[in-house]
Amino acid sequence: MTRRYLRILVVGSLFTLSACAQQSEVRQMKQSVNTLNTAMTKLNQETVKITQQNALNAKSSSGVYLLPGANTPALLKSQIGTLRMSLVNVAPNADGTRATLRIQGQSNDPLPAFSGTVEWGQLQGTTESYQEVNVQNQLVTAPASVLAPSDVDIPLQLNGTTPEQLGFIRIHDIQPAAQ
Template sequence: MTKTYLRFLLVGSLISLSACAQQSEVRQMRQEVGSLNQQMTKLGDQSIKLTQQNSLNAKSTTGVYLLPGSNTPARLNSQIGNLQMSLSNVAAEANGTRATLTIKGESNDPLPAFTGEIAWGQFQGTTDNYQEVNVQTQRIEAPASVLAPSDVTIPLRLPGITPDQLGFVRIHDIQPNVP
């Protein structure tokens, strides 16, 4: 009877352990599916922003648009050459939004010192028929690069607008800084 009892106890324990293992696997699967759903939503949002950014830049006659969330550089043919520009680290701060603008030269020459104009604000309407609203501007200055190929990182302070409200950043009027 002792052997039968031990077998019964062992079989019962194994069944209990396998049921627990299945539940933990189910829980893990649910977490992984939830994580994948979040990633898919994020990629979908990024894809929409990228499509909008590309559409705006295809029609733009005044600089290049960068949309927060597109996570993709845009190309600008400027007076200092072809440049790739990207926007990153968009976050709230006390009086608005801060972000990082990265400008990379596409040639093998170092970038000269330059100035440019940054505009930011919101969009009203659709990508095909839009209007920029609540637009603010500021001048930027970048020192000459020493290395080639070169890039410049410019911290931006965008007062008066939260990251959720920020529809675009437009960079234009890039010119060499003449001493």
């Protein structure tokens, strides 16, 4: 009788352990699916921003647009040469948004000292028919580079606009600094 009872107990325990293992595997699978869904949503949002940024830049006759969330550089032909610009480290702070404008020279020459205008605000409407709203601007300057090819990081403080409100940044009027 004891052996029979022990045998039933062992078989029952194995069945319970097997069910727990399956539940654990199902939980892991659900977690993996949720992680993949989150990644796909982020990629879809980034794709929309890249498409919008490219469309705005194709129509722009003054400067280059960078959209937060696009995570893609844009090229600007300026008086100091072709520049590759990107927006990095966009984050909230007490006064609005802080970000870094990364500018890379495309030639093998160091960048001269330069200045330019950065505008930011919101976009309303569609990519085909849009309006810039609540636009603010600031003058930015950069010292001459010593190394080539050159990379310049310009910290931006975008007051009065949270990262969620920030629809665009446009950089224009890049000019060499007066000697």
